[in-house]
Amino acid sequence: METAGRIIVALDHDNREDARRVVDTLGAECRFYKVGLELLTTVGPDVVRELVARGNDVFLDLKLFEIPHSVAGAVRAAGRLGVSMVTVHGMGGAGIMAAAVDAARDFPRLRVLALTVVTSMTDADLADVGVAGPTGGQVLRLARLAERAGCHGVIASAGEVAALRASLPDDALIVTPGVTVPGDAPGDHARSGTPAAAFAAGASHVVVGRAVTRAADPVAALRRLRSH
Incomplete structure (x- = not known):
C-alpha cells in the first residue's frame, strides 16, 4: 500500500465549511479522512455521505461503548453510510466487540477497529480508573481480546506498534x-510519535490532524509528513 493511502487526515472541526475547505485544498493529495464525534455531532451524517460520494475512504471514529445491541445498530448505520473503518472501545469487552464485528458482516468493506488506550492517557490515568500496570500492557491485553472477538485491527500509539x-x-x-x-508539539497526545517511526514499527495507517488541517499550507504539511 502506498504511503499516501496510509495517512488519514482527521477533520476535527466544528463546522462543515472548515472541513470542506480542508478536503478541497488537499484534493488528490488525500483520499482518507477521519470523522470524529465533534464534526459528526455538529453537522450530522451528511458530511460522511459527502466524503464517500467524492470517492474518499472514511474512518468514522465513534469509540462505541454501549450495550451490544446498541453498538451493533451503530455499526450497521456506519456501514450504510459507506465508511471504511469504525471504532469500538476495547474496554467494553468481548461481547461489545463481537457484536460490532457481527454487524459489520453485511458490509464487506467495513473494518471494525478496537480502541485500546487513548493516546492522551498515561499510566497514572489508568491507575485512576482501577487499571494496574503499565499502559503498554493494557494495550496488548485489549488487542488480544479484540483479536479473539474478531476485530479487524486496533487503535494504538506509535510506541506500542512494534509489540502489537x-x-x-x-x-x-x-x-x-x-x-x-519532529519539532512539533504533541498537543493532547501523551504518547505520540512520527509517521516514519509508526510505519517502520508496522503500523498500517497513521492519523494526523491539526499538523495538516491548521497549517498555513496543508498540502505542503501533508507532504512533509510523508517525508518523515
Missing part, C-alpha cells in the same frame, strides 16, 4: 493516531 505487530496476525490493521513531525 509481533503479537497480532499479519493482516491485522494497526492504526496510529497522534503522529507528529
Whole structure:
C-alpha cells in the first residue's frame, strides 16, 4: 500500500465549511479522512455521505461503548453510510466487540477497529480508573481480546506498534493516531510519535490532524509528513 493511502487526515472541526475547505485544498493529495464525534455531532451524517460520494475512504471514529445491541445498530448505520473503518472501545469487552464485528458482516468493506488506550492517557490515568500496570500492557491485553472477538485491527500509539505487530496476525490493521513531525508539539497526545517511526514499527495507517488541517499550507504539511 502506498504511503499516501496510509495517512488519514482527521477533520476535527466544528463546522462543515472548515472541513470542506480542508478536503478541497488537499484534493488528490488525500483520499482518507477521519470523522470524529465533534464534526459528526455538529453537522450530522451528511458530511460522511459527502466524503464517500467524492470517492474518499472514511474512518468514522465513534469509540462505541454501549450495550451490544446498541453498538451493533451503530455499526450497521456506519456501514450504510459507506465508511471504511469504525471504532469500538476495547474496554467494553468481548461481547461489545463481537457484536460490532457481527454487524459489520453485511458490509464487506467495513473494518471494525478496537480502541485500546487513548493516546492522551498515561499510566497514572489508568491507575485512576482501577487499571494496574503499565499502559503498554493494557494495550496488548485489549488487542488480544479484540483479536479473539474478531476485530479487524486496533487503535494504538506509535510506541506500542512494534509489540502489537509481533503479537497480532499479519493482516491485522494497526492504526496510529497522534503522529507528529519532529519539532512539533504533541498537543493532547501523551504518547505520540512520527509517521516514519509508526510505519517502520508496522503500523498500517497513521492519523494526523491539526499538523495538516491548521497549517498555513496543508498540502505542503501533508507532504512533509510523508517525508518523515
